[in-house]
Amino acid sequence: MRRPFPIALACVLCALASAVSVSAAATLSVSRAAYEDRAxxxxxxxxxxxxxxxxxxxxxxxxxxxxxxxxxxxxxPVDDDYYYEIVALRAFERYGAGLTVEQLxxxxxxxxxxxxxxxxxxxxxxxxxxxxxxxxxxxxxxLWFTIGPQFSGDIYGLLAPGLPNLAGRLARELGHxxxxxxxxxxxxxxxxMVSLAFLENDPKEIVRxxxxxxxxxxxxxxxxxxxxxxxxxxxxxxxxxQAVEDRWHIEYPAxxxxxxxxxxxxxSVWFGEGDxxxxxxxAFAAADYTDADCNAANAAAVVGAMHGMKALPPALVEGxxxxxxxxxxxxxxxxxxxxxxxxxxxxxxxxxxxKILRAEGVPTDDDKLSISPQNVATQPAExxxxxxxxxxxxxxxxxxxxxxxxxxxxxGGVRGITxxxxxxxxxxxxxxxxxxxxRRTVRLGDQSSLSVQVAADPGRAWQLDAFAGNERVLxxxxxxxxxxxxxWRQVTVDLSRFANREVELRLFQLVLLPGRIPGxxxxxxxxxxxxxxxxx
Numbered sequence: 256m257r258r259p260f261p262i263a264l265a266c267v268l269c270a271l272a273s274a275v276s277v278s279a280a281a282t283l284s285v286s287r288a289a290y291e292d293r294a295x296x297x298x299x300x301x302x303x304x305x306x307x308x309x310x311x312x313x314x315x316x317x318x319x320x321x322x323x324x325x326x327x328x329x330x331x332p333v334d335d336d337y338y339y340e341i342v343a344l345r346a347f348e349r350y351g352a353g354l355t356v357e358q359l360x361x362x363x364x365x366x367x368x369x370x371x372x373x374x375x376x377x378x379x380x381x382x383x384x385x386x387x388x389x390x391x392x393x394x395x396x397x398l399w400f401t402i403g404p405q406f407s408g409d410i411y412g413l414l415a416p417g418l419p420n421l422a423g424r425l426a427r428e429l430g431h432x433x434x435x436x437x438x439x440x441x442x443x444x445x446x447x448m449v450s451l452a453f454l455e456n457d458p459k460e461i462v463r464x465x466x467x468x469x470x471x472x473x474x475x476x477x478x479x480x481x482x483x484x485x486x487x488x489x490x491x492x493x494x495x496x497q498a499v500e501d502r503w504h505i506e507y508p509a510x511x512x513x514x515x516x517x518x519x520x521x522x523s524v525w526f527g528e529g530d531x532x533x534x535x536x537x538a539f540a541a542a543d544y545t546d547a548d549c550n551a552a553n554a555a556a557v558v559g560a561m562h563g564m565k566a567l568p569p570a571l572v573e574g575x576x577x578x579x580x581x582x583x584x585x586x587x588x589x590x591x592x593x594x595x596x597x598x599x600x601x602x603x604x605x606x607x608x609x610k611i612l613r614a615e616g617v618p619t620d621d622d623k624l625s626i627s628p629q630n631v632a633t634q635p636a637e638x639x640x641x642x643x644x645x646x647x648x649x650x651x652x653x654x655x656x657x658x659x660x661x662x663x664x665x666x667g668g669v670r671g672i673t674x675x676x677x678x679x680x681x682x683x684x685x686x687x688x689x690x691x692x693x694r695r696t697v698r699l700g701d702q703s704s705l706s707v708q709v710a711a712d713p714g715r716a717w718q719l720d721a722f723a724g725n726e727r728v729l730x731x732x733x734x735x736x737x738x739x740x741x742x743w744r745q746v747t748v749d750l751s752r753f754a755n756r757e758v759e760l761r762l763f764q765l766v767l768l769p770g771r772i773p774g775x776x777x778x779x780x781x782x783x784x785x786x787x788x789x790x791x
Contacts, residue, residue, distance in 0.1 A: 296559030333581025397674030404430030405441025412449025509661025658685030715774025
């Protein structure tokens with residue numbers, strides 16, 4: 256059951272009107288028609304941003320102004336940038352304003368949602384019987400830190416216009432379908448910006464306030480603070496984008512990571528001045544090898560929510576003919592196939608939004624609602640370190656110096672990634688020179704030993720070095736061979752000569768090997784047999 260969420264706002268019914276206005280007290284006054292117009296613009300803007308940006312996704316950045324669709328369309332093809340939002344809308348319509356992430360998971364399963372990245376992982380986990388929110392948690396979802404919740408966050412802002420705390424709560428709770436921590440931070444930020452766009456006319460203030468929804472300890476918030484801090488000191492978008500990529504894309508090599516891409520969304524909104532074409536072109540040109548289409552879609556959605564359909568170039572809007580169609584994404588057959596009018600999605604979004612507002616204590620009628628805005632409240636920190644994986648794998652061991660990597664997310668071929676798959680821990684070093692490290696301190700007895708099963712991916716290799724105290728007790732190459740399947744190798748180390756001593760055991764994964772292609776280390780069944788104290 257969802258716990259009640261306090262909303263510090265005053266809500267009153269207003270006289271009939273047909274436009275959006277903001278009073279001196281910064282009250283949001285919006286007619287149903289204006290709400291619907293902004294909803295349609297948000298859906299349309301993100302679709303246009305995604306289609307225009309697709310040719311820059313995981314590729315070199317744009318160097319020329321883009322102001323048209325890449326080809327003629329008679330409808331917008333279905334894409335993950337907005338399909339998961341359609342699925343969420345269906346779930347709200349089915350289950351009501353109090354939709355839970357478990358219910359959203361049922362809708363995902365029914366609609367075959369989850370084609371790429373963390374969303375694909377969520378779909379595969381659902382098929383194995385793992386239920387949300389575990390489908391987004393690092394214990395199960397190896398791409399939890401990527402962009403899935405972020406590019407799906409727009410709808411939660413639409414469903415909570417002018418109420419960023421409510422939008423952020425929806426994005427956090429429901430974003431756990433396919434992400435966690437940094438991943439869901441992205442959904443919260445985007446939802447917050449779209450919600451605030453109903454109130455704020457200054458894109459910079461939208462970015463500032465939405466950033467405050469995220470806890471300062473979060474890497475995602477730290478990236479946003481970098482963008483905001485540099486911008487306020489006069490740096491331009493190119494300089495800021497370079498700083499974001501140098502600091503955060505190195506940390507998160509997957510081209511679909513949430514943190515660095517979130518920073519690029521923020522700078523696109525900040526410098527876009529509420530103009531659709533300027534905003535999306537900033538996202539296309541920001542940096543090489545990013546998730547440019549998703550970034551443009553998120554930033555464009557904020558413009559749509561700010562200004563409505565009048566902000567979108569008519570030729571682009573006409574080019575997709577108010578329609579989304581498609582029966583598959585990434586080889587996954589959608590159930591049912593999508594055939595939706597964008598204008599109808601907007602009407603349905605407003606209907607659900609009004610139900611959510613009423614459930615949260617906001618009175619509405621058929622004509623107009625008026626909302627006094629809430630002060631942005633920073634959410635509690637949702638943090639996860641890769642070192643935390645051993646809590647679920649082998650709590651006696653500490654994991655150090657592992658990297659996020661990104662194999663299986665965004666651009667293919669990234670060398671390694673650290674994650675947990677059942678009883679198997681996969682690691683790759685953050686720092687290839689020093690390697691990844693597992694360590695444990697233990698008092699050994701007579702006939703002590705260490706045993707572990709290890710493997711490498713086919714065609715790749717790594718070196719296992721084991722130390723007891725300062726003595727290296729093992730150095731061996733773990734070669735994945737040339738077959739198609741992972742081959743496990745049992746390694747046992749006799750530690751009896753360290754009897755009656757407390758020693759620190761260290762297991763290194765080293766990857767800088769002459770003539771070898773480095774790759775993941777796989778570990779399972781790591782056991783230290785402490786033996787009995789040696790009698791005197």
